[in-house]
Amino acid sequence: MSAVVESPVAAPRKLSAPTRVWRWFGSNVLRLYAVIAFAYLLLPVVYTFVFSFNDAGKSNLVWRGFTLDNWLNPCGAPEVCGSLLNSLAIGFIATAIATALGTLIALSLVRYRFRGRSSTNLLIFLPMATPEVVLGSSLLALFLNLFVPLGFWTIVVAHIMFCISFVVVTVKARLASLDPRLEQAAMDLYANEREAFRRITLPLLAPGIAAAALLAFSLSFDDFIITNFNSGQVNTFPKFVYVSANRGIPPQANVIASAMFIISLAIVLIAQLVGRARRKG
Amino acid sequence: MSIAAALGDVQRDNLQGSPQPQRRGRFVPYLLMLPGLLWLGVFFVIPLVTLFMMSLQTAVPGGEIGEYEQTFHFANYVEVLTDPSYYTPLFRSFVYAACATVLALLIGYPLAYFIAFKSGRFRNVFLIMVIAPFFVSFILRTIAWRQILADEGPVVAAMKWVGFFSDGIGGIYPSALAVVLGLTYNFLPFMTLPIYASLERVDPKLVEAAGDLYAPGFTGFRKVTLPLSMPGVVAGTLLTFIPAAGDYVNAALLGNSKNTMIGNRIDYAFLNTNDYPTAAVLSFVLMACILAVVLVYVRRVGTEDLL
Secondary structure, eight states: OHHHHHOTTOOOOOOOHHHHHHHHIIIIIHHHHHHHHHHHHHHHHHHHHHGGGBOOSSOOSSOOOBOSHHHHOTTOSTTHHHHHHHHHHHHHHHHHHHHHHHHHHHHHHHHEEOTTHHHHHHHHHHHHHSOHHHHHHHHHHHHHHTTOOOSHHHHHHHHHHHHHHHHHHHHHHHHHHSOHHHHHHHHHTTOOHHHHIIIIIHHHHHHHHHHHHHHHHHHHHHOOHHHHHHOTTOOOHHHHHHHHTTTOOOHHHHHHHHHHHHHHHHHHHHHHHHHHHHHHO | OHHHHHHHHHHHHHHHOOOSOOEEOSSHHHHHHHHHHHHHIIIIIHHHHHHHHHTTEEEOTTOOTTOEEEOOOTHHHHHHHTOHHHHHHHHHHHHHHHHHHHHHHHHHHHHHHIIIIIOGGGHHHHHHHHHGGGGSOHHHHHHHHHHHHSTTSHHHHHHHHHTSSOTTSOOSSSSHHHHHHHHHHHHHHHHHHHHHHHHHTSOHHHHHHHHHTTOOHHHHIIIIIHHHHHHHHHHHHHHHHHHHHHOOHHHHHHOOGGGOOHHHHHHHHHHTSOOHHHHHHHHHHHHHHHHHHHHHHHHHHTOOTTO
16 A cells, blocks of 8 residues: 555556456446346336227237227226236235245244254245246146136135245245344343234334235236136136237236236335335434 | 345345244244145145146046046156157257346346446335336236237337348247247346345455455456355346246247247146146156256255255
């Protein structure tokens, strides 16, 4: 460092060619690259949104002019709203059950040491690492063998199955990052274990549980492959879109998708703002 | 957010272990886990066993379509694996998935790097933009690509205008390229988020220290940042490769009969021709192949934190 003191206008350290390229890359190309990557990510989203305003006749393939009819009449096309209601109902039931079951598993994995803990971890990990076709077809094999009629409830069962692991992972992460001293402090202040859990741990855990529930709901709502194997004649929103892909998707499907997009974005933004307010206040 | 948190924290959790006090419970933990594990046992483990049994069945002689009996006919595997109409899509699945994984890495790594180090106070906005596509139905997004890439769509029009395609020849949809682009697109956030999560934890002081030790810029990146982000790269490539290899929606919506993947064959055998043993064999072969690829890959890259 003494060299710097001796000559304040020291000649800049000679940078190697790759380093200079790297610097330039870092400042300019990376930014451009990010713009292109975001364009790639968001292009289909924008396309879906724009074509929800298309004055489409039967097929929503070519732009035919702007209209608000689709937004004013989102149930105008057959089966759009029926399948949406199915998806919402399945999503809510599957989320509630998977969140409860997953949170319990996460609690015991983080807070207790017991035999079979690592095999439990493996059992949680496996469904996330198994391709969806295999999850879907194996469950269908079970249902076929037991002569279970396929429909609404088989979809719910399947969705709970693949959501549990994601709930466990999300809640576990939140639990592991909690400061154990808080609960100990509560117990020093004469709270018993149950009270300390209810009044300290559970409120601190709530954001993690909420995040897990949101994740489970979005996984369930958007699932197609596993649903397709186990749905029988029941239509869900993704299944409806997939099946009608070949004879033309009504613009109302774009309306529903765009509305869901806006709602999800609003939820995320509100969560961000609430989080920021809490940290400040 | 939740997905980013989940993916990031899988690694964090594995790296640090849990700081929670560990209680010794006799029955409590088992009781807490019982309903959830029972669910996974009945609807995940038992189905896999059922599927395996199904893969060893043969048609009932003189029975109806879809009637099979348990004969432990291991030759099913040989029959399926020597049939080009099955091993070609299997091979194709892995080629497409590998291409999509490499492309997603090439797009996702710089994107994650940008968000982690160059995004300033808009970092959360960019993160939300990465997961925003998840808020629109996966199928609809894939169909949007089909229409964007179609012959009458904007991409082909632009390319024709530049002179890339002359009239009458060429086009992007349906083709292998379109399928790979679709796969890359659909799994890109799964690549970007774990890489971001591991880059975010790189201490800038380390990179600075590298700079002080005469490893500025690119060398510093190669020797410090890149190795530290490897857990994210490994997680991202696995989270892209595994679902991409098993996917069939992209091949069905963006490809034609020359682009069928193994997932399409499983779906067709199960739901259209009711050829359950073949579908079951294909599912198990797919799983075995994915497992083999993943094990070799994880060995090679040498990350053991992952599992």
